[in-house]
Amino acid sequence: MQTNILNSDTICAVATPNGMGAIAIVRISGLKAVPIVAGVFQPSGKLKASLDIEKIVSHKAYHGHIVDNGIMLDEVLVTFFKAPHSFTGEDSAEISVHGSVYIQQKLLQVLIAHGCRMAEAGEFTRRAFVNRKFDLAQAEAIADLISSESEAAHRVAINQLKGGFSKELQVMRSKLLEMTSLMELELDFSEEDVEFADRGQLKALLQETLEHVNRLKDSFRLGNAIKNGIPVAIVGQTNTGKSTLLNALLGEDRAIVSDIAGTTRDTIEETLNINGILFRFIDTAGLRQTEETIEKIGIERSYRKIAEATIVIGMLDVTNGYESMVSSANEIVSKVDFGQQQLILCINKVDTLADQGEALLGQLRQDLDNDDIMVICLSAKHGFGLNDLYNVLKHSQPLASPEATLVTNVRHYEALLHASESLQSVQQGLEMNIPTDLISQNLREAIHYLGSITGEITTDEILGSIFSRFCIGK
Ligand SMILES: Nc1nc2c(ncn2[C@@H]2O[C@H](COP(=O)(O)OP(=O)(O)OP(=O)(O)O)[C@@H](O)[C@H]2O)c(=O)[nH]1
Ligand SMILES: [Mg+2]
DSSP states (O other): OOOOGGGGSEEEEEOSOSSOOSEEEEEEESTTHHHHHHHHEEEOSSSOOOOOGGGOOTTOEEEEEEEETTEEEEEEEEEEEOTTSSSSSSOEEEEEEEOOHHHHHHHHHHHHHTTEEEOOBTHHHHHHHHTTSSOHHHHHHHHHHHHOOSHHHHHHHHHHHHTHHHHHHHHHHHHHHHHHHHHHHHHHTGGGTOOOSOHHHHHHHHHHHHHHHHHHHHTHHHHHHHHHOEEEEEEEBTTSSHHHHHHHHHTSOOSOOOSSTTOOOSOEEEEEEETTEEEEEEEOOOBOOOOOHHHHHHHHHHHHHHHHOSEEEEEEEGGGOHHHHHHHHHHHHHHOOTTTOEEEEEEEOGGGSSSTTHHHHHHHHHHHOOTTEEEEEOBTTTTBTHHHHHHHHHHHSOOOOTTSOOOOOHHHHHHHHHHHHHHHHHHHHHHTTOOHHHHHHHHHHHHHHHHHHHTSSOOHHHHHHHHTTSOBTO
16 A cells, blocks of 8 residues: 555644534544544543543544643544544544634644644545545545535435446456456567457457447536536527526526627626526627627637537527527527537517517427427516426436436546547557557556546546645545
8 A cells, every 4th residue: 555654644624614603523633643632632521531542432422621731622522433444544533612713723723732733635535545445536526525516416426436436447447457468468478479368359348348438438528517517508699688587597686787789798607506406507798790809709609608508598589570580590500419409499578579479489489390499488587488498497407317327527537538549549459450569558558547537546646636626624
């Protein structure tokens, strides 16, 4: 196992959110966690004696007081976790104190005076990883779990934490490793021209692994949408009511609304949780011909946002007349990839009509003649039709089955992308009968990329960049 200099220190940090609360928890982990905490803790009881370190029971909460230099700081509960049965795998303790900021800070000072040092961001989780409590993908799932904002994101993080994804990667990796070692054996016997690795079997294994890697890689679009919110781009010509719709959905005045065409220059993004699914609404600059430099940049961004979105809401302004609505609908339709994206067209400002747009709705549906397009009538300004839109959104997302592995992390996605490319090179190499040593090199590359996800192959730099994104105390 990797020995880490950091691990010889005993670290401490507040594990609960910053600021005042009813209680706060201070975490301590490392070789001296038990004696340090026992040294400042006076258990309740008749004798008021200090704890006998040898007799401390793991996973049991002790009631008592933190006393420093004879002065009582707080009444607390202390739980000890003896190695290896702790989160970090080291001897650890958690002290629950009253949540005053003063008490939290003072307790840290006392612990530091007794030999602890402040933990760095993510250091508890990093130690757990180093002590093989879980792999890197699971450590990252903890960060996702902490930051999950919706039921779906929570479920995906829990699945990853349980280790299903890691297991899939390990199985693929060990099959490839076995194959590589057989191929490399051939190199040792190159004079004799033997084939230890059956080429037919190798091709079949490659195909199977490549499909699996690609399936995981492709799940990123949905996985990322669930984690960061399903991207919904609100697009259309200027003044059609896009910003009004964003504000109506959020229930607040987030974007500037005006009757001046070209009000929104840059994209504005806000998330909203609808029925346990997180959506990320993106208000964009109105589409029109313009020579104005900044507006042009904004419009280019609008097109980019359409391409990145999972759902596109196309706003049509009924006050511009039917012909104009049809041509702008067609422009939006031409930008949507119906294999990957969903389009909802909104006939907006129907409050200006006598019949709330029912007749136009039928006509537009007929003229567009595309069952993949949803069309609804809306008055973003007065809230009419918003419920229809919510309903369409709620049912729009094909949620993955709870067991399906979804890739939600860009680092994992990139590793899978590289692994997929390396495996394709192996496939081509086999077809073209290129020398075994070159093929095995590509295989090794693929194995490396798969291993980098779970942290079987890793560098201090990678670990540093992953764990520094955690908060202190995690
Ligand atoms: N009558 C009516 N007016 C609306 C409705 N929605 C928006 N408007 C008005 O239309 C004008 C333009 O609204 P915005 O929301 O700024 O339009 P936009 O599409 O964001 O415009 P740009 O940012 O310039 O592209 C404002 O005067 C709104 O009050 C609606 O449902 N009914
Ligand atoms: Mg706007």
